[in-house]
Amino acid sequence: MYRTAFLDIPPLTRAAGSVRLPGSKSISNRVLLLAALCDGVTVIEDLLDSDDTRVMLEALATLGCGLERLGPTTVRVRGLAGRLHVREARLFLGNAGTAMRPLTAALTVLTALQGGRFELSGVPRMHERPIGDLVDALRQLGGTIEDLGQPGYPPLAVGAPAPTPLRLDAPIQVRGDVSSQFLTALLLALPLAAQTRAVTIEVVGELISKPYIEITLRLLARFGVEVQREGWSRFTIPAGARYTTPGCIHVEGDASSASYFVALGAIAATDAPVTIEGVGLDSIQGDIRFVEAAQAMGAHVEGEANRLHVRRGAWPLRALDLDCNHIPDAAMTLAVMALYADGPTTLRHIGSWRVKETDRIAAMAAELRQLGATVDEGPDWLRVHPLGTDGRGWRAAAIHTYDDHRMAMCASLAAFNPARVPVRILDPQCVGKTFPDYFETLWSVVEAAPADIPVICIDGPTASGKGTLAAAVAQRLGYHVLDSGALYRVVGLAAERAGLPTDEAALAAPALAQRLGALAERLPVRFADGRIWLAGDDVTDAVRSEAAGMAASRVSAVPAVRAGLLALQRGFRRLPGLVADGRDMGTVVFPDAPLKVFLTASAATRARRRYEQLISRGETASIDGLLADLEARDARDRSRAAAPLKPAEDALALDNSEQTIEQSVDTVLTWWQRSRPFGG
Numbered sequence: 001m002y003r004t005a006f007l008d009i010p011p012l013t014r015a016a017g018s019v020r021l022p023g024s025k026s027i028s029n030r031v032l033l034l035a036a037l038c039d040g041v042t043v044i045e046d047l048l049d050s051d052d053t054r055v056m057l058e059a060l061a062t063l064g065c066g067l068e069r070l071g072p073t074t075v076r077v078r079g080l081a082g083r084l085h086v087r088e089a090r091l092f093l094g095n096a097g098t099a100m101r102p103l104t105a106a107l108t109v110l111t112a113l114q115g116g117r118f119e120l121s122g123v124p125r126m127h128e129r130p131i132g133d134l135v136d137a138l139r140q141l142g143g144t145i146e147d148l149g150q151p152g153y154p155p156l157a158v159g160a161p162a163p164t165p166l167r168l169d170a171p172i173q174v175r176g177d178v179s180s181q182f183l184t185a186l187l188l189a190l191p192l193a194a195q196t197r198a199v200t201i202e203v204v205g206e207l208i209s210k211p212y213i214e215i216t217l218r219l220l221a222r223f224g225v226e227v228q229r230e231g232w233s234r235f236t237i238p239a240g241a242r243y244t245t246p247g248c249i250h251v252e253g254d255a256s257s258a259s260y261f262v263a264l265g266a267i268a269a270t271d272a273p274v275t276i277e278g279v280g281l282d283s284i285q286g287d288i289r290f291v292e293a294a295q296a297m298g299a300h301v302e303g304e305a306n307r308l309h310v311r312r313g314a315w316p317l318r319a320l321d322l323d324c325n326h327i328p329d330a331a332m333t334l335a336v337m338a339l340y341a342d343g344p345t346t347l348r349h350i351g352s353w354r355v356k357e358t359d360r361i362a363a364m365a366a367e368l369r370q371l372g373a374t375v376d377e378g379p380d381w382l383r384v385h386p387l388g389t390d391g392r393g394w395r396a397a398a399i400h401t402y403d404d405h406r407m408a409m410c411a412s413l414a415a416f417n418p419a420r421v422p423v424r425i426l427d428p429q430c431v432g433k434t435f436p437d438y439f440e441t442l443w444s445v446v447e448a449a450p451a452d453i454p455v456i457c458i459d460g461p462t463a464s465g466k467g468t469l470a471a472a473v474a475q476r477l478g479y480h481v482l483d484s485g486a487l488y489r490v491v492g493l494a495a496e497r498a499g500l501p502t503d504e505a506a507l508a509a510p511a512l513a514q515r516l517g518a519l520a521e522r523l524p525v526r527f528a529d530g531r532i533w534l535a536g537d538d539v540t541d542a543v544r545s546e547a548a549g550m551a552a553s554r555v556s557a558v559p560a561v562r563a564g565l566l567a568l569q570r571g572f573r574r575l576p577g578l579v580a581d582g583r584d585m586g587t588v589v590f591p592d593a594p595l596k597v598f599l600t601a602s603a604a605t606r607a608r609r610r611y612e613q614l615i616s617r618g619e620t621a622s623i624d625g626l627l628a629d630l631e632a633r634d635a636r637d638r639s640r641a642a643a644p645l646k647p648a649e650d651a652l653a654l655d656n657s658e659q660t661i662e663q664s665v666d667t668v669l670t671w672w673q674r675s676r677p678f679g680g
C-alpha cells in the first residue's frame with residue numbers, strides 16, 4: 001500500500017493479464033458478525049484484509065470473541081453463541097458503515113436480553129453518516145440507545161445495566177430509502193430475539209440497494225436462518241431461529257473492486273484480455289451487474305462462474321442513461337468511463353452517494369471537472385460529458401480523494417487519457433478501506449510508454465549522499481530505487497569470485513574486458529527487502545566495503561562492463577516511477593529523465609561523512625586515508641573515457657555540504673513539484 005502524500009500515475013497505454021481481487025467487504029463484515037454471533041467455530045477463507053474488516057475484527061475481539069489468524073486472509077472465529085462475554089466496552093469503528101450499523105443493532109438486542117452498555121464511535125466522517133432510521137427502529141423494539149453526539153448520528157451508546165423487555169409483537173418498521181444497511185442490521189440482529197416467536201420487519205418507503213439485502217439473506221441462510229420475504233417490504237424471521245455455523249465459509253472477490261478492472265479492460269487497448277479472478281457470473285453480490293452496464297457502454301466481457309475476461313469493444317465507449325439503484329457503489333466507475341464515451345452519460349437514482357464515505361455526487365463532479373470535463377449534478381443524479389478520445393480537453397489534475405477509496409480507484413482510470421497527461425491521486429492510502437494493494441495490482445496489468453515513466457537522476461561523487469537522498473525521495477513519491485553503484489560493486493565481486501583480476505593493468509587486456517562485459521550482461525543479481533543477492537548469496541555487506549568501492553570504480557571504467565549493465569539498469573524504469581543514483585544516470589542511462597540532480601559536497605565533508613558511516617558500522621577508518629581514497633576514486637571516475645562522472649547539461653546542481661538530509665530532500669522535491677504539470 002502507498003502511504004505517500006500523493007501518487008502520480010503516468011499516462012497508461014495498454015492493459016492485459018490477470019488480477020486476483022481481495023475479498024468482498026460486504027460479505028466479509030457480514031460473515032464476521034454472523035460467525036461471532038453463532039454457536040461453534042467458523043473458518044473464514046479469503047477474508048478481506050482492510051481497514052473496514054480490521055475495525056470489525058477489533059470490535060469482535062473486544063466483545064470477547066475468540067479469533068485466530070490461520071493465514072493472511074484466513075481467520076478462525078469462535079462464536080459467542082448469542083451470549084455477551086463482556087458487558088461494557090467502547091468500540092471504535094473507523095469509517096466502516098458495515099461495522100457500525102450491524103453492531104449497533106446486534107448490541108442493542110443483546111443488551112436488552114442480557115444487560116450491558118456499549119459505546120460505538122468512528123472517525124469524524126462516520127459521525128456525519130446518518131443512523132437515525134436504524135435507531136428509531138431499535139427504539140420501537142424497546143432497545144435503549146443514547147445519542148452521544150448529534151441525534152441521528154454516531155457516536156452512540158446502546159443498552160442499560162439491566163435487561164429490558166423487547167416489543168416483538170408488532171412488526172418493526174424501518175425506512176429503506178436512505179441506506180439498505182439499516183435493514184441489513186436488523187436482519188442480522190433480530191434472529192437473536194426470535195427464539196420463541198417470529199419477528200417481522202416492515203420497510204417504510206422504497207427500499208434502495210436491494211442487492212445488498214439479497215447478500216444479507218443468502219448469508220443468513222448459510223448460518224441457518226431462513227428469512228421469509230414478501231416482496232421487498234416485509235421480512236419475517238421464523239420462531240426458533242438460531243444461528244449455526246456452516247463450519248467453513250469462503251468470501252468471494254469484491255464485485256465493486258472488480259468494476260475498476262472491468263473498466264480497465266473496456267478502456268485500454270489490449271492484445272489479450274484483462275482477466276479478473278475471484279468473482280464471476282455466479283457472484284451473490286449485486287455489483288456484479290456492473291458488468292451489464294459496462295457491456296452497454298461497449299465492453300466485451302466473457303464471464304465464467306468465478307472469473308471474468310474483459311476487452312475493449314466499442315470505442316469510443318457508448319454513452320449511457322442508467323438507473324443505478326441496483327449498483328450504487330460500482331456506478332461510480334461508470335462516471336469515469338463516461339469521460340471516454342461518445343456523448344453525455346447520465347447516472348440516475350444515486351441519492352445514496354450523498355451519505356457514503358463522502359458526498360460522492362459532489363466529489364465526483366468536482367474531480368471530473370478538474371480533469372477538464374463538464375459535469376451536471378442534481379440531488380440524486382449526475383451527468384458527465386465526455387472528454388473525447390482525440391486528446392483535446394483533458395487536463396493533468398491532482399485528484400482529491402476525500403478519504404474515499406472509490407474516488408481514488410475511479411480516478412486512476414483517467415490515466416488512460418489520450419492526451420497522455422499524468423493523474424495525481426492525493427492521499428492514495430484511502431484505498432486501504434477495501435483494496436490496500438489496488439495500485440500495485442493496477443501496475444501488474446497496465447503498461448506505460450517507458451518515456452512516460454518518470455525518472456529522477458541523482459549523480460555525483462562518492463559520499464555526497466546520493467544513496468541517502470535517492471532513498472528518501474523515492475519513499476516520499478512511492479517510486480522504485482536504482483542504486484547503480486551497487487551493480488558495479490557486484491560486478492567487481494563477481495569478477496573476484498570468478499577468479500578474474502580487476503587491477504588496472506590487467507583490465508587493459510581486451511580479452512578480460514570482454515569477459516567482464518559478458519559477466520555484467522548476465523549478472524545474476526537481485527534486490528529484495530533492502531538486501532542484495534548475487535546468485536543466491538546475500539552480498540549486501542560484502543559490496544559495501546571500501547575495497548569493493550575501489551574495485552567497482554576500476555571495473556566501471558571498462559566500456560564493455562558499462563554496456564553490459566545498460567539494459568539491466570533501464571529495466572528498473574517501472575511504474576509508477578524511479579529514482580536512480582550513480583555517476584551517469586542523467587548523461588547516459590536515462591538521458592530523457594525529467595529531473596537530473598548533480599549532487600556534490602566538499603571533499604572534506606564527504607570524507608567526514610564516510611568516516612562517520614564506517615565508524616557507526618563498527619569498522620576502523622582514518623579520515624586522511626578516506627580523503628586520499630575518495631579523491632583518487634573521483635579522479636578516476638571523472639577522467640575515464642566511458643561515461644565519466646560529470647553533470648548532464650540539463651542537471652541542477654546541489655551542494656549539500658551545509659545541508660541536512662531533510663533539507664536536501666526538500667530541495668529535490670521542490671524541484672520535482674515544479675517540473676510536474678499539477679501546479680502547487
Ligand SMILES: Nc1ncnc2c1ncn2[C@@H]1O[C@H](COP(=O)(O)OP(=O)(O)O)[C@@H](O)[C@H]1O
Nearest residue numbers: 462463464465466467468609613656659660661
Ligand atoms: N545533507 C546530507 N545529504 C545526504 N547525506 C548526508 C548528508 N549529511 C550527511 N549525510 C551522510 O553521508 C553519508 C554518505 O551518504 P551516501 O548516501 O552513502 O552517499 P553516496 O551514495 O553518495 O556514496 C551517509 O551516512 C549520510 O547519512
Ligand SMILES: Nc1ccn([C@H]2C[C@H](O)[C@@H](COP(=O)(O)OP(=O)(O)O)O2)c(=O)n1
Nearest residue numbers: 462463484485486488552553556582583584
Ligand atoms: N552509475 C554509476 C555508478 C557507480 N559507478 C562506479 C563508480 C563508483 O566509484 C563505483 C561505486 O559506486 P557507488 O555509487 O556505490 O559508490 P559510493 O557509494 O558513491 O561510494 O561504481 C559508475 O561508474 N557509474
